Amino acid sequence: MGDSIDEAPLGGRVALVTGGARGIGLAVSRYLHGLGASVVIADSGVSVTGAEPDPSVAQAVAAELGARVTAFTSDLGSPDAAAEAVELAVSCYGAIDLVVNNAAILRDAFIFKAKPADWGLVLQTNLSAPFYVLAAATPHLREQAKRGRAPGRIVNITSSAGLYGNFGQAAYASAKAGLVGLTRVVAMDMARASVTCNAVAPFAATRVTGMIQPANAQQAQYKERALRIEPRFVAELVGFLCGPHAHDVTGQVLGVRGREVFLFSQQRPRAEFVAPERNWSTPEFAAMFNQHFRNDLTDLTTDLEAFNTEPVG
Numbered sequence: 001m002g003d004s005i006d007e008a009p010l011g012g013r014v015a016l017v018t019g020g021a022r023g024i025g026l027a028v029s030r031y032l033h034g035l036g037a038s039v040v041i042a043d044s045g046v047s048v049t050g051a052e053p054d055p056s057v058a059q060a061v062a063a064e065l066g067a068r069v070t071a072f073t074s075d076l077g078s079p080d081a082a083a084e085a086v087e088l089a090v091s092c093y094g095a096i097d098l099v100v101n102n103a104a105i106l107r108d109a110f111i112f113k114a115k116p117a118d119w120g121l122v123l124q125t126n127l128s129a130p131f132y133v134l135a136a137a138t139p140h141l142r143e144q145a146k147r148g149r150a151p152g153r154i155v156n157i158t159s160s161a162g163l164y165g166n167f168g169q170a171a172y173a174s175a176k177a178g179l180v181g182l183t184r185v186v187a188m189d190m191a192r193a194s195v196t197c198n199a200v201a202p203f204a205a206t207r208v209t210g211m212i213q214p215a216n217a218q219q220a221q222y223k224e225r226a227l228r229i230e231p232r233f234v235a236e237l238v239g240f241l242c243g244p245h246a247h248d249v250t251g252q253v254l255g256v257r258g259r260e261v262f263l264f265s266q267q268r269p270r271a272e273f274v275a276p277e278r279n280w281s282t283p284e285f286a287a288m289f290n291q292h293f294r295n296d297l298t299d300l301t302t303d304l305e306a307f308n309t310e311p312v313g
């Protein structure tokens, strides 16, 4: 495969980038294309909240990038549309190698005001659509590996909101946390085919960052800093994960914020106690809890607070 060609390390590889026509996805589409990959840009051109689809957004990017790029503009929130996007890659370019699940929407509301319909649409777009895409793409990735083609790569774009939480983001954070679970299982299920699957939590200036309505001075500072972070750094990390040097990196949760690249820890027990007797009272439980866990409890720092640092660009 083209993996060995230095000038075009992804030459001959076929990528599907969801939400690939704007923001971070656009940077990823451009970058993978620049490394030689053929790219299907699957982007319905919706607003940040998932409304007003506009197929011309992806079509314009495909026209601008020229050869080796095709636009797919249906909403990916249905199994049929996701399968069509995958089949388009296979019919246009003969295979599918690199899947970047990046499309997402936001419908924020405090939990005590949240609407089930908004929850449903966010989960459908941000978690079910990546599942539909992977359910359609992974049979091809397995078949291709059996035929001796270089193993595929999957990158799921998650969010620090799914790892830390943030005010009013019940649906978004739940979907993004779910995507981390999906990443782990897909990494396991596809390991025998040597297909890797990793999650990336990005930080970058996009129309979404531009929409942040600061509720206080700290959030205003976060927004001002975030608006200085170029999306191309995310693309470079995704490019690494899709390239030859990351063939054995799988099941990881990474982050990228300008030139800062993070490896996130994953949820594992960090303290333990064993009940002293079968029937123990609540005060006994409390004593053990305080002795073994109290100093290790995780605080309620939001992701905006945790990453409100000066960007290194």
Ligand SMILES: NC(=O)c1ccc[n+]([C@@H]2O[C@H](COP(=O)([O-])OP(=O)(O)OC[C@H]3O[C@@H](n4cnc5c(N)ncnc54)[C@H](O)[C@@H]3O)[C@@H](O)[C@H]2O)c1
Pocket: 018, 019, 020, 021, 022, 023, 024, 025, 042, 043, 044, 045, 046, 047, 048, 050, 074, 075, 076, 077, 101, 102, 103, 104, 105, 125, 129, 157, 158, 159, 160, 201, 202, 203, 204, 205, 206, 207, 208, 209
């Ligand atoms: N910008 C950040 O700092 C940041 C932080 C954390 C996570 N993220 C994640 O990065 C990814 C990209 O974010 P962005 O800021 O570039 O967003 P964006 O809104 O600029 O781009 C998202 C793209 O996805 C497309 N899309 C949405 N729903 C779709 C659907 N159902 N079918 C097809 N296309 C659809 C939209 O049309 C849009 O072009 C998202 O997964 C987001 O959650 C971004």
